[in-house]
Amino acid sequence: MIITSAKNEKIKELRSLSSKKGRRDTGLTLIEGERLVLDVIRSGVVPDTVLVAEWNTTAGAKLDELGVKYVTVTGEVMKAASDTDSPQGVLAAVKTPSSEPPEEYPKGLIVALDRLQDPGNLGTVLRTADAFGAAGVLVGEGSVDPFMPKAVRSAMGSTFHIPVWQGELKTEIPRLKEQGFGVVCGHLAGEEVLPPLPENRVIVIGNEANGVSPETAQMCTLYRLPMKGRAESLNAAVAAAILIYKLSE
Numbered sequence: 357m358i359i360t361s362a363k364n365e366k367i368k369e370l371r372s373l374s375s376k377k378g379r380r381d382t383g384l385t386l387i388e389g390e391r392l393v394l395d396v397i398r399s400g401v402v403p404d405t406v407l408v409a410e411w412n413t414t415a416g417a418k419l420d421e422l423g424v425k426y427v428t429v430t431g432e433v434m435k436a437a438s439d440t441d442s443p444q445g446v447l448a449a450v451k452t453p454s455s456e457p458p459e460e461y462p463k464g465l466i467v468a469l470d471r472l473q474d475p476g477n478l479g480t481v482l483r484t485a486d487a488f489g490a491a492g493v494l495v496g497e498g499s500v501d502p503f504m505p506k507a508v509r510s511a512m513g514s515t516f517h518i519p520v521w522q523g524e525l526k527t528e529i530p531r532l533k534e535q536g537f538g539v540v541c542g543h544l545a546g547e548e549v550l551p552p553l554p555e556n557r558v559i560v561i562g563n564e565a566n567g568v569s570p571e572t573a574q575m576c577t578l579y580r581l582p583m584k585g586r587a588e589s590l591n592a593a594v595a596a597a598i599l600i601y602k603l604s605e
Contacts, residue, residue, distance in 0.1 A: 358410060358466040359429045362436035366405060366427070368448055370437040376501050378555065379452060382431060384496055385515075388440060388447040389413045392588035397424055405450040406417035407433040412445030419446075426578045428541075432548045452503055453515070455522040457494065461535055462519070463556050464491035465604050468539075470525055470572045471498035471563040472592060478502055479510020480593040482560060485518060486511075488604040494558075496572075525560070529575045532558055542566045542599050544589065546578030560605050561596045 357365065371380030373386035376573060384404055387393055390412070397419075406426035408416045419426050426446075434443050467485045472478050478500055485493050495502050502508075502520050521528075529539055538553040541560040544567065560576055562568035568576070581590070581598060589595070 357428070359407075359433050361435050361598075363550060364433070364494070367437050368408050368506070369432055370405065370407070370447070373449060374439045374505055375494050376504070377601060379501070379503055379544065382449075385452045385453055385508060386439060386447060386449055386505050387508055388438060389444045389509065390418070390446045390504065392513055393446050393448045394418060394422075395498065396448070396516050396569075397422060399516055401450050403419045403450050406448040407437060407446065409443070409445035411444040415446040416572075417580040425584045440509075450516075453520065455495075455520055457521040457523040457528055457531075458519075461532055461537070461556075462491040464489070465490055465556075465600070466532065466537065466558045466560050467496055468529070468560045468594070469523060469598060470496045470560055470568050472561065473500055473564055474592070475500045475504050475507035476510045477564065477591070477593040477596075479507040479512075479515075481596045482507075482511040483514045484487040484593075484597045484600050485488065486514035487505060488600050490518060490600065490604065492521060494525070495520060496525040497523075497526075498563075525572050525575075529558070529560075530571070533575070540579050540603065541576035542571055542581065543568055543573055543576075544580055544596055548580050548581040548582040550579055551577055553603070557603055559596075561592060561599070564592045
Protein backbone atom coordinates (compact mmCIF):
# COMPACT_ATOMS: atom_id res chain seq x y z
CA MET A 357 0.00 0.00 0.00
CA ILE A 358 1.21 3.47 -0.84
CA ILE A 359 -0.38 6.79 0.11
CA THR A 360 -0.55 9.07 -2.91
CA SER A 361 -2.79 11.89 -1.64
CA ALA A 362 -1.83 14.68 0.76
CA LYS A 363 -5.52 14.85 1.70
CA ASN A 364 -5.27 11.51 3.49
CA GLU A 365 -6.44 11.92 7.12
CA LYS A 366 -3.20 10.49 8.56
CA ILE A 367 -1.15 12.96 6.51
CA LYS A 368 -3.33 15.82 7.77
CA GLU A 369 -2.74 14.68 11.35
CA LEU A 370 1.02 14.50 10.84
CA ARG A 371 1.05 17.94 9.28
CA SER A 372 -0.77 19.31 12.34
CA LEU A 373 2.15 18.27 14.56
CA SER A 374 4.11 21.28 13.36
CA SER A 375 1.85 23.38 15.60
CA LYS A 376 1.69 23.37 19.39
CA LYS A 377 -2.08 22.92 19.24
CA GLY A 378 -1.71 19.88 17.00
CA ARG A 379 0.82 18.31 19.37
CA ARG A 380 -1.41 19.05 22.36
CA ASP A 381 -4.56 17.68 20.71
CA THR A 382 -2.93 14.44 19.53
CA GLY A 383 -0.35 13.89 22.27
CA LEU A 384 2.19 13.23 19.52
CA THR A 385 5.54 14.72 18.50
CA LEU A 386 6.96 14.77 14.97
CA ILE A 387 10.50 13.49 14.37
CA GLU A 388 12.22 13.63 10.98
CA GLY A 389 15.31 12.27 9.30
CA GLU A 390 16.63 8.73 9.02
CA ARG A 391 19.25 9.05 11.74
CA LEU A 392 16.89 10.67 14.25
CA VAL A 393 13.98 8.31 13.63
CA LEU A 394 16.19 5.22 13.92
CA ASP A 395 17.93 6.55 17.05
CA VAL A 396 14.64 7.24 18.81
CA ILE A 397 13.25 3.82 17.88
CA ARG A 398 16.44 2.07 19.01
CA SER A 399 16.22 3.90 22.33
CA GLY A 400 12.98 2.00 22.99
CA VAL A 401 10.34 4.46 21.82
CA VAL A 402 7.51 2.75 19.94
CA PRO A 403 6.30 5.04 17.13
CA ASP A 404 2.65 5.73 16.50
CA THR A 405 3.23 6.16 12.75
CA VAL A 406 6.24 5.98 10.45
CA LEU A 407 6.27 7.29 6.88
CA VAL A 408 8.92 6.39 4.32
CA ALA A 409 9.15 7.99 0.88
CA GLU A 410 9.05 5.42 -1.91
CA TRP A 411 12.50 6.50 -3.07
CA ASN A 412 14.14 5.94 0.33
CA THR A 413 14.65 2.19 0.12
CA THR A 414 17.63 2.36 2.51
CA ALA A 415 15.51 3.65 5.38
CA GLY A 416 12.82 1.10 4.57
CA ALA A 417 15.35 -1.74 4.75
CA LYS A 418 16.66 -0.57 8.14
CA LEU A 419 13.15 -0.33 9.54
CA ASP A 420 12.43 -3.83 8.22
CA GLU A 421 15.50 -5.10 10.12
CA LEU A 422 14.12 -3.55 13.32
CA GLY A 423 10.69 -5.05 12.72
CA VAL A 424 9.07 -1.62 12.56
CA LYS A 425 5.96 -1.21 10.45
CA TYR A 426 5.80 1.82 8.19
CA VAL A 427 3.68 3.36 5.48
CA THR A 428 5.16 4.11 2.07
CA VAL A 429 4.24 7.46 0.52
CA THR A 430 5.07 9.37 -2.62
CA GLY A 431 7.67 12.14 -2.52
CA GLU A 432 4.94 14.77 -2.79
CA VAL A 433 3.02 13.33 0.15
CA MET A 434 6.21 13.17 2.21
CA LYS A 435 6.82 16.84 1.45
CA ALA A 436 3.26 17.67 2.51
CA ALA A 437 3.68 15.88 5.88
CA SER A 438 7.18 17.20 6.55
CA ASP A 439 8.17 20.26 8.57
CA THR A 440 11.34 20.76 6.50
CA ASP A 441 11.95 22.28 3.08
CA SER A 442 14.01 19.27 1.95
CA PRO A 443 12.59 16.11 3.55
CA GLN A 444 14.99 13.19 4.05
CA GLY A 445 12.33 10.70 3.14
CA VAL A 446 11.47 9.31 6.57
CA LEU A 447 9.50 10.75 9.48
CA ALA A 448 7.58 9.44 12.47
CA ALA A 449 5.02 10.49 15.03
CA VAL A 450 5.79 9.35 18.57
CA LYS A 451 4.02 9.83 21.88
CA THR A 452 5.11 13.08 23.52
CA PRO A 453 6.94 12.31 26.77
CA SER A 454 5.39 13.60 29.99
CA SER A 455 6.83 17.01 30.86
CA GLU A 456 5.24 17.42 34.29
CA PRO A 457 7.86 18.45 36.90
CA PRO A 458 8.44 15.66 39.43
CA GLU A 459 7.57 15.82 43.11
CA GLU A 460 11.18 14.91 43.90
CA TYR A 461 13.83 15.96 41.40
CA PRO A 462 16.53 13.39 40.53
CA LYS A 463 19.98 13.96 41.98
CA GLY A 464 22.76 15.47 39.90
CA LEU A 465 22.88 18.42 37.50
CA ILE A 466 19.68 20.01 36.24
CA VAL A 467 19.68 22.58 33.45
CA ALA A 468 16.93 25.23 33.67
CA LEU A 469 15.99 27.49 30.77
CA ASP A 470 14.61 30.97 31.36
CA ARG A 471 12.67 32.26 28.31
CA LEU A 472 14.95 30.65 25.72
CA GLN A 473 13.45 31.63 22.36
CA ASP A 474 15.38 29.89 19.61
CA PRO A 475 14.37 26.24 19.03
CA GLY A 476 17.82 25.47 17.63
CA ASN A 477 19.44 26.76 20.82
CA LEU A 478 17.01 24.83 22.98
CA GLY A 479 17.66 21.60 21.10
CA THR A 480 21.41 22.10 21.33
CA VAL A 481 21.17 22.66 25.09
CA LEU A 482 19.20 19.41 25.42
CA ARG A 483 21.82 17.53 23.43
CA THR A 484 24.65 19.00 25.52
CA ALA A 485 22.87 18.23 28.78
CA ASP A 486 22.40 14.65 27.63
CA ALA A 487 26.05 14.35 26.57
CA PHE A 488 27.36 15.45 29.96
CA GLY A 489 25.03 13.31 32.02
CA ALA A 490 22.56 15.90 33.29
CA ALA A 491 19.64 14.53 35.31
CA GLY A 492 17.15 16.53 33.24
CA VAL A 493 16.23 19.86 31.66
CA LEU A 494 13.62 22.20 33.12
CA VAL A 495 12.11 24.43 30.44
CA GLY A 496 10.71 27.55 32.07
CA GLU A 497 7.69 29.58 31.04
CA GLY A 498 8.28 31.88 28.08
CA SER A 499 10.62 29.39 26.40
CA VAL A 500 9.85 27.76 23.07
CA ASP A 501 8.18 24.36 23.10
CA PRO A 502 10.92 21.69 23.43
CA PHE A 503 8.78 19.31 21.37
CA MET A 504 8.44 21.53 18.31
CA PRO A 505 10.02 19.86 15.26
CA LYS A 506 13.06 22.15 14.90
CA ALA A 507 13.96 21.80 18.59
CA VAL A 508 13.60 18.02 18.37
CA ARG A 509 15.80 17.87 15.26
CA SER A 510 18.47 20.03 16.92
CA ALA A 511 18.45 17.79 19.99
CA MET A 512 19.29 14.77 17.79
CA GLY A 513 17.36 12.29 19.90
CA SER A 514 18.24 13.70 23.33
CA THR A 515 14.64 14.85 23.83
CA PHE A 516 13.88 11.15 24.37
CA HIS A 517 17.05 10.27 26.33
CA ILE A 518 16.66 12.46 29.42
CA PRO A 519 13.68 14.00 31.26
CA VAL A 520 12.41 17.28 29.85
CA TRP A 521 10.11 19.14 32.23
CA GLN A 522 8.06 22.28 31.64
CA GLY A 523 7.16 24.55 34.55
CA GLU A 524 7.37 28.00 36.08
CA LEU A 525 10.84 28.81 37.40
CA LYS A 526 9.38 31.03 40.13
CA THR A 527 7.79 27.86 41.54
CA GLU A 528 10.32 25.20 40.62
CA ILE A 529 13.56 26.93 41.67
CA PRO A 530 12.39 27.38 45.29
CA ARG A 531 11.34 23.70 45.29
CA LEU A 532 14.75 22.68 44.00
CA LYS A 533 16.46 24.73 46.69
CA GLU A 534 14.25 23.11 49.33
CA GLN A 535 15.43 19.74 48.02
CA GLY A 536 19.06 20.72 48.54
CA PHE A 537 20.06 21.97 45.10
CA GLY A 538 22.49 24.85 44.68
CA VAL A 539 21.31 27.20 41.92
CA VAL A 540 23.66 29.16 39.65
CA CYS A 541 22.69 31.58 36.86
CA GLY A 542 24.90 32.51 33.97
CA HIS A 543 24.89 36.31 34.32
CA LEU A 544 27.06 39.18 33.08
CA ALA A 545 26.93 40.77 36.55
CA GLY A 546 28.14 37.62 38.29
CA GLU A 547 31.46 36.72 39.88
CA GLU A 548 34.07 34.98 37.74
CA VAL A 549 34.75 32.32 40.35
CA LEU A 550 32.22 29.58 40.99
CA PRO A 551 31.17 29.32 44.63
CA PRO A 552 31.28 25.98 46.46
CA LEU A 553 28.23 24.01 45.37
CA PRO A 554 26.52 20.87 46.66
CA GLU A 555 26.60 17.73 44.55
CA ASN A 556 23.06 18.47 43.39
CA ARG A 557 23.04 21.68 41.39
CA VAL A 558 21.08 23.71 38.87
CA ILE A 559 22.48 25.92 36.12
CA VAL A 560 20.03 28.50 34.72
CA ILE A 561 20.46 29.66 31.11
CA GLY A 562 18.74 32.90 30.15
CA ASN A 563 17.13 34.48 27.13
CA GLU A 564 19.32 35.05 24.07
CA ALA A 565 18.86 38.84 24.07
CA ASN A 566 18.22 39.72 27.71
CA GLY A 567 19.73 36.92 29.74
CA VAL A 568 18.17 35.65 32.96
CA SER A 569 15.20 37.68 34.17
CA PRO A 570 15.68 39.84 37.30
CA GLU A 571 13.10 37.71 39.14
CA THR A 572 15.00 34.51 38.38
CA ALA A 573 18.40 36.09 39.08
CA GLN A 574 17.28 36.97 42.61
CA MET A 575 16.91 33.27 43.36
CA CYS A 576 20.37 32.33 42.08
CA THR A 577 24.06 32.73 42.70
CA LEU A 578 25.32 34.75 39.73
CA TYR A 579 28.32 33.52 37.74
CA ARG A 580 30.05 35.12 34.78
CA LEU A 581 32.25 33.10 32.43
CA PRO A 582 35.76 34.61 32.42
CA MET A 583 36.55 35.79 28.88
CA LYS A 584 39.99 36.92 27.78
CA GLY A 585 39.01 38.45 24.46
CA ARG A 586 36.91 41.49 23.58
CA ALA A 587 33.57 39.73 23.04
CA GLU A 588 31.11 40.73 25.73
CA SER A 589 28.93 37.64 25.55
CA LEU A 590 28.41 34.27 23.88
CA ASN A 591 25.58 32.60 22.00
CA ALA A 592 23.19 31.11 24.56
CA ALA A 593 23.80 27.52 23.43
CA VAL A 594 27.58 27.98 23.47
CA ALA A 595 27.53 29.56 26.93
CA ALA A 596 25.24 26.78 28.13
CA ALA A 597 27.62 24.12 26.82
CA ILE A 598 30.57 25.60 28.71
CA LEU A 599 28.56 26.02 31.91
CA ILE A 600 27.13 22.52 31.72
CA TYR A 601 30.62 21.12 31.24
CA LYS A 602 31.99 23.08 34.19
CA LEU A 603 29.15 22.16 36.53
CA SER A 604 29.10 18.50 35.51
CA GLU A 605 32.66 17.97 36.74
